[in-house]
Amino acid sequence: MNHQEGARKLGVDPASLSPAPPAPRFAQTWARMQQEPPCSACGRPSRTSGVLHDRDHGPRWFDRCRECLLATPPTLRVPPVRFLEELRAVAADAPLHTYTDVGGWEGE
Template sequence: MNGEEAARKLGISPASLSPAPPAPRFAETWARMQQEPPCSVCGQPSRTSGVIHEPAHGSRWFDRCRDCFLATPPTLPVPLARFLEELREASADARLRLHTYTDESGWEGE
């Protein structure tokens, strides 16, 4: 799910979030994460920061702690099988060993 979907799932109102730049540079997001602002959901120190875009409220910082992030994982833009296939190909091209774990088949590459 994307950030907007995650905020909805977690019951966060964009109006309650801090204003953010529309497209922050990585350095801006990293600097925010280093400050460990409180999780937008539960108030624990956040481990990830991102920006959501709400038409009525503009761009807002959406910070999540580990547990809130894991409750709303990002959606891959491609099916998992295709993602893993491309990851294996890139790993082979770079001559890197790759071990993957999926719930369906356990560890691969050992």
């Protein structure tokens, strides 16, 4: 589900959220996550942050703790079958190296 659906499911009013940049850089989101702001739904320390784009209130930070994140999982933008097909195609071209404690990297 997207952030708007997640907020609705968790009963979060977008008006109560902090203003956010419309398209934050990864560094901005990471810095916010390091501060562990309270979860937008339950108040526990958050583990993830994202921007909810609300029609009436503009971009707002939507922070979720582990439990609230698991209750509102993101949806794939493509059907799962297609996602797995594309993942297999990419993985088939990736070199595989395993690390062993005794001999170091195997396959190099």
